[in-house]
Amino acid sequence: MNLYMSKYWTGLSGMLMLLILQQAVYASPATYGHYKIDPGHTTVLFTVSYLGFSEMTGRFNSVEGNLFLDSGGASKVDVTIQSASVDTNHKRRDKHLRSPDFFNARQFPTIHFVSSKVMLDSKGELKSVQGDLTLRGKTRSVELAITPIGAGKDPWGGYRAGFNATTVVKRSHYGMGFMPEGIGDDIKITFNIEALKQ
Amino acid sequence: MQFLLVFQSLILPVALSYLFLLLDVQSARWRAASLVLIWLVVYLWVRGWPSLPPAETLDWIWISILLLWLSTFIRPLVWWRAANVFVVIVSVLVYAWAVVIDQFTVSLGVELMFAGLIGVIIFYRTQQQELQNPALIMCFSAAGMAIVVVLEGSLLLGQLSAALSASMGIFALNELIARKKRPRLNFLQLNLMLAIYIALLVIGRVYAEIPLFPSALLAVSPLFIGLIGWRYNWLVSALLIVFAVSVTLLQSDQGVYY
Numbered sequence: 001m002n003l004y005m006s007k008y009w010t011g012l013s014g015m016l017m018l019l020i021l022q023q024a025v026y027a028s029p030a031t032y033g034h035y036k037i038d039p040g041h042t043t044v045l046f047t048v049s050y051l052g053f054s055e056m057t058g059r060f061n062s063v064e065g066n067l068f069l070d071s072g073g074a075s076k077v078d079v080t081i082q083s084a085s086v087d088t089n090h091k092r093r094d095k096h097l098r099s100p101d102f103f104n105a106r107q108f109p110t111i112h113f114v115s116s117k118v119m120l121d122s123k124g125e126l127k128s129v130q131g132d133l134t135l136r137g138k139t140r141s142v143e144l145a146i147t148p149i150g151a152g153k154d155p156w157g158g159y160r161a162g163f164n165a166t167t168v169v170k171r172s173h174y175g176m177g178f179m180p181e182g183i184g185d186d187i188k189i190t191f192n193i194e195a196l197k198q
Numbered sequence: 199m200q201f202l203l204v205f206q207s208l209i210l211p212v213a214l215s216y217l218f219l220l221l222d223v224q225s226a227r228w229r230a231a232s233l234v235l236i237w238l239v240v241y242l243w244v245r246g247w248p249s250l251p252p253a254e255t256l257d258w259i260w261i262s263i264l265l266l267w268l269s270t271f272i273r274p275l276v277w278w279r280a281a282n283v284f285v286v287i288v289s290v291l292v293y294a295w296a297v298v299i300d301q302f303t304v305s306l307g308v309e310l311m312f313a314g315l316i317g318v319i320i321f322y323r324t325q326q327q328e329l330q331n332p333a334l335i336m337c338f339s340a341a342g343m344a345i346v347v348v349l350e351g352s353l354l355l356g357q358l359s360a361a362l363s364a365s366m367g368i369f370a371l372n373e374l375i376a377r378k379k380r381p382r383l384n385f386l387q388l389n390l391m392l393a394i395y396i397a398l399l400v401i402g403r404v405y406a407e408i409p410l411f412p413s414a415l416l417a418v419s420p421l422f423i424g425l426i427g428w429r430y431n432w433l434v435s436a437l438l439i440v441f442a443v444s445v446t447l448l449q450s451d452q453g454v455y456y
Binding site: 098106108137138177 | 245297351401450
């Protein structure tokens with residue numbers, strides 16, 4: 001009986017949560033204003049070729065930043081990633097990635113992206129972002145292709161907007177040229193960002 | 199890929215050191231420069247051309263070594279010694295600078311002082327004496343450091359340490375078979391090789407997070423070069439290195455992913 005009741009309540013609360021969330025999510029352009037990245041719902045992924053046989057994906061677990069969306073061209077994106085938070089689901093590999101061979105996380109604790117130009121489409125949606133990516137102390141221009149996911153009020157009264165952003169960089173441009181025979185030079189970076197309006 | 203790693207870290211430095219041996223450079227200063235050059239060739243191949251001004255710690259090593267080598271031109275002797283000690287101490291500080299300014303701890307300060315002190319002690323102990331097995335001890339120590347660093351997760355520092363060890367291989371072999379005539383590692387060569395060793399050890403400890411105990415053993419190992427008149431000093435050093443590698447093996451995650 002207890003098991004039956006427990007399943008019943010779990011199912012009911014799940015459906016209730018789904019209903020609330022369905023109400024919150026709808027596809028409309030994010031309204032202008034200042035957004036703060038929600039670290040709990042934001043991931044930064046990177047994918048790299050391994051020995052030419054496969055692609056390996058890792059992530060950074062510590063991401064923070066701000067988005068300023070403005071109709072008048074003053075939009076800005078600023079994202080900071082803690083390089084020591086690299087996570088590839090393998091402790092020993094993560095330590096190698098933090099070492100001077102790759103991210104050199106103790107010398108360069110952060111990876112930073114700051115926009116120089118934010119482009120919106122005719123509907124006012126984010127389309128692409130140009131900016132400077134600083135990694136291992138080296139700064140180079142990159143362009144992020146943006147896919148807006150959705151925006152709207154969340155069940156707790158806040159206003160959220162979500163975007164996916166992708167770009168491809170060459171690790172050798174950032175002084176990460178070690179092991180070129182085994183690890184590909186092109187790194188695909190994907191930002192899955194959810195931001196909370198302030 | 200494995201062959202390239204072995205070629206860069208072992209075959210090339212041994213071959214180049216043999217080549218310089220055949221060239222038979224007479225000047226002690228230029229013999230020292232040629233030995234450093236072997237390591238630098240590997241460094242440049244593995245790392246690429248270092249940025250100027252140096253962007254990261256590893257880029258400072260060649261500058262430090264160049265300054266040490268240039269200091270040999272300083273006269274009188276007392277000024278040369280002072281310059282050498284100054285470069286060793288400042289280099290240790292520069293290598294760790296990124297962490298010193300952001301994440302300084304007392305233990306880090308003590309460790310850096312310890313590293314600098316070892317450099318200075320060996321410099322003073324070894325310049326006045328007829329050395330026992332300096333190449334053998336340096337060779338063991340650098341090889342041990344290579345293994346420890348690779349086990350702790352930095353293949354790059356491991357390669358550079360292995361190259362350091364291999365570039366002294368011919369001298370070590372000579373000491374092992376107890377030949378009294380040349381080739382012998384002279385004091386200037388030892389001084390520069392030791393400076394590279396300390397640089398890699400500090401960078402390994404600070405940036406590649408080699409644990410404290412194996413790092414301390416690796417740091418102490420070259421001190422036995424200063425044990426004058428004891429033929430088996432290399433054995434003590436070798437035991438320390440074996441101990442450092444064993445401790446690292448026991449502590450490290452054995453999962454292979456390369």
